[in-house]
Amino acid sequence: MFFADDKSGQYKKIVIQVKSGHVTASQIRDLKGVIEREKAAIGVFVTLEKPTGPMMREAASAGFYEPPIFPDMRCPRLQILTIEEALGGKAVEYPRVAPPQTFQAAERKAKYEKDKQGRLL
Numbered sequence: 001m002f003f004a005d006d007k008s009g010q011y012k013k014i015v016i017q018v019k020s021g022h023v024t025a026s027q028i029r030d031l032k033g034v035i036e037r038e039k040a041a042i043g044v045f046v047t048l049e050k051p052t053g054p055m056m057r058e059a060a061s062a063g064f065y066e067p068p069i070f071p072d073m074r075c076p077r078l079q080i081l082t083i084e085e086a087l088g089g090k091a092v093e094y095p096r097v098a099p100p101q102t103f104q105a106a107e108r109k110a111k112y113e114k115d116k117q118g119r120l121l
Contacts, residue, residue, distance in 0.1 A: 003041075005067040005095040012041040014094060023047045025054035032062050032078060041065045043078045044092050051080045067095045 002011040015038055017031050028045060035043040042065050045051075051059070062078035075093040114120055 003094050006069045013038060014042045014044060015040045016044045016046060018046045020048045023049050025058045028055050028058040035078065042075060042094055045080045048083050050082060055080060070095055
């Protein structure tokens with residue numbers, strides 16, 4: 001997935017890894033390596049099973065992504081999301097709204113055009 005959170009025109013990357021079956025903390029460490037190698041802002045580990053304590057600690061050790069334009073926002077850099085949570089409405093945490101500085105104002109146009117005599121066309 002990609003998102004924009006500044007006016008640079010560069011999109012930030014979110015890598016997603018999906019695993020079924022038995023999941024372990026070593027898979028979380030592997031995803032941390034992928035985040036670094038791919039220069040991703042955020043990584044998401046999607047699983048059928050509930051994460052173990054060691055998995056949660058490993059994910060927490062990745063720290064936070066702090067968008068430069070949203071100084072009060074912090075998103076976990078490595079997130080674990082179960083299928084049950086996803087079906088229940090939980091979503092990946094990332095900056096979802098681009099700041100106003102990323103958009104240019106559109107040129108203002110008249111609703112109707114007039115001819116040389118001032119009559120509406």
